[in-house]
């Protein structure tokens with residue numbers, strides 16, 4: 001990934017710097033110092049990104065007929081497919097644009113286990129209480145946010161999570177699918 005690439009190239013430039021002869025001009029050592037500063041800044045920035053796990057999650061659209069998904073974030077999810085550790089909580093954030101007006105919206109979650117969708121009851125199904133300013137208006141961007149615990153009684157399996165947000169017409173403002181792995 002870009003993080004390790006940067007670390008490697010920074011280490012390389014440090015090595016070259018060490019090989020520079022004693023006659024090397026002040027100019028070259030100034031350049032080396034600058035490189036070092038740029039490298040340090042780059043590594044710091046990428047580490048911050050990795051720490052906040054702000055990288056978007058790869059998802060499949062399963063029929064967002066009344067909206068368009070811009071981005072899906074899961075926190076924390078340092079590598080994909082996201083590993084969901086039992087006893088920990090995870091936050092999903094779906095940014096989408098609605099193409100319709102809707103007074104209400106409702107979240108519906110399924111776990112697709114070995115190809116079979118199993119309904120999953122979530123404590124808060126009201127989208128208007130999950131980060132969305134209702135009523136939903138057309139051509140506006142919204143962020144749906146929900147946090148869920150991974151209970152110890154869940155099986156340690158790989159599955160696909162299917163998350164939908166339905167509007168007043170029971171059509172999907174968004175429908176996304178992403179793989180996860182539940183781990184002990």
Ligand SMILES: CC(C)CCC[C@@H](C)[C@H]1CC[C@H]2[C@@H]3CC=C4C[C@@H](O)CC[C@]4(C)[C@H]3CC[C@]12C
Pocket residue numbers: 074082084090091092109110111112113118119120146147148149150151154155159161180
């Ligand atoms: C990415 C984050 C926000 C998702 C958090 C929700 C997780 C914990 C939910 C979403 C779908 C859920 C799964 C839905 C269906 C099943 C099948 C059932 O027989 C055992 C539990 C299991 C396997 C659930 C485990 C928990 C689950 C994976």
